[in-house]
Amino acid sequence: MTEGGPILLIDTATTRAVVALGTAGGTLLEQRRWTAGYRHGEELLARTEALLGDRQVTLADLGAIAVGTGPGAFTGLRVGIATAKGLAHALGLPIVGIATGPALLDAARAADPAASGLVLVAPAGPNDRVLLRLGEAARIVAGGADLGLAADERLVAVDLAGRAPEEAVTLGEAAVDGLAAAMLRAAAARLAAGDADDLATLVPEYVTLPRGVRMPPPDEGVEMSGSEPGPASGGARP
Amino acid sequence: MSGPLLLALESSCDETGIALVEDGRRIHANVVASQVALHAPTGGIVPEVAARAHLRWIVPVLDEALATAGATMRDVDGVAVTYGPGLAGSLLVGINFAKTLAWAHRKPLVPVNHLEGHLYAGWLLDPGEAEREAPPFPLVALVVSGGHTFLVEMRDHLDYRYLGGTVDDAAGEAFDKVGRLLGLGYPGGPAISREATRATAHDRVFPRAWLRGTYDVSFSGLKTAARRIVAQARADEGLPADGREGDLAAATVAELAWGFQDSVVDVLTTKTIRAAEEVGARGIVLGGGVAANGALRARISGEAEARGLALVIPRPGLCTDNGAMIGAAGARRFAAGVRAGLDLDARPSLPLARPAATAS
Ligand SMILES: [Zn+2]
Numbered sequence: 045m046t047e048g049g050p051i052l053l054i055d056t057a058t059t060r061a062v063v064a065l066g067t068a069g070g071t072l073l074e075q076r077r078w079t080a081g082y083r084h085g086e087e088l089l090a091r092t093e094a095l096l097g098d099r100q101v102t103l104a105d106l107g108a109i110a111v112g113t114g115p116g117a118f119t120g121l122r123v124g125i126a127t128a129k130g131l132a133h134a135l136g137l138p139i140v141g142i143a144t145g146p147a148l149l150d151a152a153r154a155a156d157p158a159a160s161g162l163v164l165v166a167p168a169g170p171n172d173r174v175l176l177r178l179g180e181a182a183r184i185v186a187g188g189a190d191l192g193l194a195a196d197e198r199l200v201a202v203d204l205a206g207r208a209p210e211e212a213v214t215l216g217e218a219a220v221d222g223l224a225a226a227m228l229r230a231a232a233a234r235l236a237a238g239d240a241d242d243l244a245t246l247v248p249e250y251v252t253l254p255r256g257v258r259m260p261p262p263d264e265g266v267e268m269s270g271s272e273p274g275p276a277s278g279g280a281r282p
Numbered sequence: 283m284s285g286p287l288l289l290a291l292e293s294s295c296d297e298t299g300i301a302l303v304e305d306g307r308r309i310h311a312n313v314v315a316s317q318v319a320l321h322a323p324t325g326g327i328v329p330e331v332a333a334r335a336h337l338r339w340i341v342p343v344l345d346e347a348l349a350t351a352g353a354t355m356r357d358v359d360g361v362a363v364t365y366g367p368g369l370a371g372s373l374l375v376g377i378n379f380a381k382t383l384a385w386a387h388r389k390p391l392v393p394v395n396h397l398e399g400h401l402y403a404g405w406l407l408d409p410g411e412a413e414r415e416a417p418p419f420p421l422v423a424l425v426v427s428g429g430h431t432f433l434v435e436m437r438d439h440l441d442y443r444y445l446g447g448t449v450d451d452a453a454g455e456a457f458d459k460v461g462r463l464l465g466l467g468y469p470g471g472p473a474i475s476r477e478a479t480r481a482t483a484h485d486r487v488f489p490r491a492w493l494r495g496t497y498d499v500s501f502s503g504l505k506t507a508a509r510r511i512v513a514q515a516r517a518d519e520g521l522p523a524d525g526r527e528g529d530l531a532a533a534t535v536a537e538l539a540w541g542f543q544d545s546v547v548d549v550l551t552t553k554t555i556r557a558a559e560e561v562g563a564r565g566i567v568l569g570g571g572v573a574a575n576g577a578l579r580a581r582i583s584g585e586a587e588a589r590g591l592a593l594v595i596p597r598p599g600l601c602t603d604n605g606a607m608i609g610a611a612g613a614r615r616f617a618a619g620v621r622a623g624l625d626l627d628a629r630p631s632l633p634l635a636r637p638a639a640t641a642s
């Protein structure tokens with residue numbers, strides 16, 4: 045790792061995946077975005093490799109890994125966080141998980157500074173929506189239900205083209221456009237404060253689970269065993 | 283012995299397993315984070331919960347495996363990973379983590395079929411064991427687990443001919459179902475096996491899941507019969523047929539557990555031995571979580587011995603899902619030039635088939 049080296053950002057919470065490079069100070073250098081749908085894993089490493097190559101940055105130059113933790117699609121979040129963990133482990137780099145939802149609101153506000161009372165809405169499963177106001181916990185509402193917006197609140201609709209008011213979709217587009225920059229700002233601030241995440245325990249923020257299922261605390265119910273001792277000779281090959 | 287050292291990852295279901303395996307046989311480390319207790323309250327695996335637990339445990343399991351082996355990634359010649367079949371969300375965690383490690387450390391990536399891993403567990407040596415003859419070809423392999431029940435013929439490495447398997451439920455599912463009927467909780471396999479050894483009477487006969495003239499089996503009929511038999515036993519003891527109220531006498535539970543297990547063991551053993559005789563096999567290999575069942579192990583080894591067939595049953599820790607079995611199968615694929623690119627994706631329904639070489 046390189047102290048003060050660039051931050052590599054990965055976000056796979058929306059159907060449009062992004063990899064980006066930012067300075068240690070949190071300024072976006074370059075980003076690559078593509079429509080991943082629900083197959084984020086197929087292109088992520090190739091896109092990352094191309095981004096690094098074009099910027100003439102090697103893995104050894106990197107200073108930190110930042111990754112979006114959602115809320116968002118299960119598939120994408122798993123791919124993004126597993127990849128980010130692999131990179132942080134292999135390169136011995138600090139990792140910071142950045143909540144994608146607040147970063148999208150941040151990006152929407154940057155795109156439209158006059159806007160007040162922004163509310164993020166995104167798909168959660170085939171029928172439900174996740175609704176997020178800054179400073180509040182995300183909640184699930186049924187698609188088509190009244191979102192209960194206040195008069196001065198504006199919707200930021202992500203991954204809902206054709207299924208949300210056009211103005212909300214447009215603001216959502218702007219939010220997605222500015223997502224990498226917003227996340228890099230947040231990541232740099234946390235890294236500067238020495239506030240990196242624990243590589244082992246970092247997990248995505250899920251919002252929806254099958255009905256009746258409780259998500260147990262992450263450390264509950266798992267037992268690790270190294271049941272197989274090493275060979276008689278001990279240790280790895282010379 | 284000296285051969286390539288593979289880092290092998292398994293995350294297809296509810297065990298996060300990472301191992302370091304040399305030459306496909308010698309285990310340097312085999313660390314498993316098991317989620318069995320996590321899924322016990324729901325009586326089965328919830329995919330979203332399983333995938334998150336994989337993400338939570340994959341780094342500690344890797345660190346523990348490297349530490350146990352006294353190795354670093356520098357010592358590793360390749361990274362093997364399960365890419366199917368299994369739960370998509372669980373597979374994705376291991377695949378993307380493994381891909382990234384292989385890419386960042388510049389190691390070849392070897393995609394492995396989970397079922398192949400169960401077959402190749404039979405090649406792994408026990409701790410302290412210097413050398414042992416490998417299972418002889420041609421052989422017949424029986425894989426029985428919570429998700430799979432099938433027989434294949436292998437005439438050489440990576441060469442599989444499907445002989446037959448369950449047409450409905452896996453044997454392990456039937457164990458889980460009957461375990462619940464008997465009030466033994468989840469998972470059913472170990473509990474039924476334990477109860478069965480306590481049976482003092484052995485006259486409760488459950489129907490056999492024969493599908494005559496084939497190597498196929500069916501367990502759904504056995505499950506239905508088990509429900510009827512358990513309900514009858516409850517009625518005989520004056521208990522409500524299907525309620526949660528009132529427990530069967532311990533002796534009855536043990537007898538029913540024995541009777542059910544005997545049915546499964548009888549069918550699996552008979553089909554396997556017949557297959558071995560009909561294809562002219564020299565040996566039999568067992569794999570999968572149900573292969574840890576003591577009654578199955580005892581019965582099949584008696585039958586194999588009587589016919590002079592070599593029998594290989596991995597020790598119980600290698601029958602359930604683990605990384606070492608992926609390292610064992612991965613070594614054969616590695617030697618055969620099978621490689622994956624950075625676009626490797628999960629294949630939840632991946633069939634067992636000879637892999638194509640991609641590297642020279
Ligand atoms: Zn398995």
